Amino acid sequence: xxxxxxxxxLYPYLDRQIEPAKKxxxxxxxxxxxxxxxxYRFHFHLRDCLKKIYRHFELPPSVLRCLFKRVxxxxx
Ligand SMILES: [Zn+2]
Numbered sequence: 350x351x352x353x354x355x356x357x358x359l360y361p362y363l364d365r366q367i368e369p370a371k372k373x374x375x376x377x378x379x380x381x382x383x384x385x386x387x388x389y390r391f392h393f394h395l396r397d398c399l400k401k402i403y404r405h406f407e408l409p410p411s412v413l414r415c416l417f418k419r420v421x422x423x424x425x
Contacts, residue, residue, distance in 0.1 A: 350374040355385045360417060362389075363396055395420060 350358070350371070355378045361367040362375055379386045396417070403413050 350378045352385055359392055
């Protein structure tokens with residue numbers, strides 16, 4: 350898996366929706382690429398923050414999903 354594939358799979362991974370076949374290759378790339386690992390840590394914490402916001406304001410899951418996508422730079 351290269352950097353761009355890793356970025357594409359970041360949110361599926363965090364959502365635990367990554368295909369099992371890709372999971373290993375994703376994790377091994379994180380282990381050897383400090384850039385992707387940094388990005389992963391950033392989004393991991395960001396996601397944590399958004400979860401807390403979500404609990405606090407009780408945003409509907411659709412809004413939350415949209416927020417995640419915006420932050421991840423994907424299409425709305
Ligand atoms: Zn990388």
